Amino acid sequence: MSKAARKGLQVAWLLGAPVVFLGAGLVVGHTALAQEAAPAATSGDDVLQEVVVTARRRAENLKDVPVAVSAFSAEQLQAQGAVNLTDLEYKSPNTTVQVARGSNSTLIAFIRGVGQQDPLWGFEPGVGLYVDDVYIARPQGAVLDIYDVNRIEVLRGPQGTLYGRNTIGGAIKYVTRDLGDQPTANARVEIGSYNEHNIILSGSTPLSEKFAIGGAVAIYRHDGYGHNLYTGADQYNKDVVAGRISAEFKPTEKVTVKVAADQTNDMSNAKSGHRETATPSGAAPLANDYDTMAGVGDHNFVTNRGLSLTAEWAVTDEWTVKAISAYRDGYTQTNIDFDNLPQPYLDVPALYKDHQFSQELQTIYTGERLQGVAGIYYMDATSAGAFDTDVQNLGLSILTSGSVKTKSVAGFTDLSYDITDALKISLGGRYTNDDKTGSVYRAYYLGIRSPSFGGKAQAPFSVRTNYTNQRSFGEFTPRASVSYKLTPDVTTYASYSKGFKSGGFDMRGDAVLTPDTVKGYNPETVDSYEVGVKGDYLDRRLTLNMAGFYSNYTGQQVTTQVPTATGIASFVDNVGSSHIYGLELEAIAKLTRQLTAQANVGYTMAQFDKFLSYDLTSKKYVDVAGLRGFQNTPKWTTGFTLSYLLPFDDKSTLNSAATVSYRSFTQLYDTASILDQPGYTLVDLNFVWTSADDHWQVGLRAKNLTDERYRIGGYPFGSATYVNSYTAYYGAPRTITGTVGLHF
Known part of the structure; x- marks a missing residue:
């Protein structure tokens, strides 16, 4: 099927989704819990507004939550x-x-040094992503565009006693907009640099006192920031269509049933990186960091979709029962050119697919002094894939394929008790049991491209890996905190939590080079300690939240790929142990009625205590802790925003915001290389004019105003076999976008 035909079918699916999927879908957040006051940065009030979050499964003022x-x-x-x-x-x-x-759309996330860089099928993220209450197990397609959203919460540190899936580093909650009791409609058009043209439509309407429907569709497109100078295709372009529909049924005042569906299709070209080293002929790297000479092909297609149903019953004023059922699946077909040259020195055509079903049952209690949640979580997920590693200098292709099936069962609870009006304690715990079955096949074929990716029909001349193995992983992870109100507006707290990520199987493992790969790798755990203070000062003109943390990280799972004379050796090792500590500060200051300042500062010091690396020559593990560093963990992260709300005589307003962000030196792999990114600063400007009746908005957005060049990823294959290939991927250049929005 042609790309144009696929695009037409996907748009047709999205426009027809309200008919096809009205009876199921992705959860829309709980109405009572999703309410939040207007943010300080956009308010013309004299004081800062309170912020309500649902980080602990119930509506709370942010300053009362003993969690960062x-x-x-x-x-x-x-x-x-x-x-x-x-x-x-x-x-x-x-x-x-x-x-x-x-x-183009696969998510990599780290919080306080804990995450997962390798998005290969079967690997679990260290930071959990939740769309409403549904856990998204797959990183492909998870770089969500912000549309039809109510709010986003970022929880730092291990989460497990409150959330469906145990996450070791933290959680990102993407909460969609609720259906209201009045008809609403929104339309936004965006036009900008690189021929950007986006259309976002959303709306909802009650059909009766007990039934309402809503939906949103978004089309995002722009040309490439660079070009493939070999094929002529755009590089770093965007071609995404996304949609979401939902329905809400309230048969009684105490019962609410919500259903929804969503789908995202990414049809952008395959993204090849920029070669940072000279070509085999001695030619210098291309002048434009977004250009490439990759010859593997430009085809790329990613689709994700989900269905879910949430039923909630307010049994009494204190007791609520909630059930969440969800199904998601996805498919990716793409090409990665590691050498960024027309020749297949190191080319990888790949496909991934997955599906997951999850079921969660919660009981929520809200009493005068006791509050809490208890739940049971079940997930049945399968992720699979295949890819070729085409290596011209070896005259062969390496086919890797396999799957990981996961069945996870967990029980969790988290209880908070108000000992006095000022002193509160919270205790929680979770037991998780994961059963995993991994199947891995790896074989060498003569010539470029194996039969699975269009090569000639032939038997492999060497089968490197061919096994199926099953393992179970279980762990109890507790959580405890104590908080004390120093004043009605200032709360201090101390907490302990344990995070757990189960083991698994290395889909790239070569059983000839590393025989132990068939045994899989073990879980990793984090013991995290945190103290903090949150509060409002100066008659609620200043909000200041501070936290300090210390973590012991053991059994850390690290992926390493080493070029060899006959291919690439892949390891997923439990490398040993490390410790991480740091500080965090978030502040909002109401300088005047119209002028607001916001700042965030993060400091992280992460150090390996033990890092056991497998030596292919000695066939032994060697401690190289002194030679390794943490990935994607800059020591300093800072951001500062100054917002000014200008009122006009006709009651319309102009909200302007200037943001300066800084990230210090960042190591992209645990081993230092020329790909590591020095510290850099980004400057953004944003202007939004809103009419007096709130019906119209006109905006102008400038991102990366100084046109900074900074690396966000790369591949280091520095050996003669792979023609000394170091390739880098860069963040977006300067872009300017104008928007017009209509709301009624």
């Missing part, structure tokens, strides 16, 4: 020009949220 959490409302994100989830790393301290190397 950043919260951003839809209005605040719009006022600051946020486009997708990657903007969060400049707004939340000690947070990295990036597009994965060689990808």
